[in-house]
Amino acid sequence: MTTHKNNQSAQRRPAFRCTGQQLDAIVRFAEERKLDHRTLEFVVAEYCRFRSKAA
Numbered sequence: 001m002t003t004h005k006n007n008q009s010a011q012r013r014p015a016f017r018c019t020g021q022q023l024d025a026i027v028r029f030a031e032e033r034k035l036d037h038r039t040l041e042f043v044v045a046e047y048c049r050f051r052s053k054a055a
Helices: 020-032 040-054
Strands: none
Touching (some): 020 040
């Protein structure tokens, strides 16, 4: 059995928190734009860009 020593911690990403309504809106946004195959991080970034342009 091979064991790997890893003394380095993985970098943590900032937490992503949202309400149920916000998550529903993000999922709907992804479905409308055919982004459902992309990562959640990508979809959220696109959603935020879209919202900032609309404001």
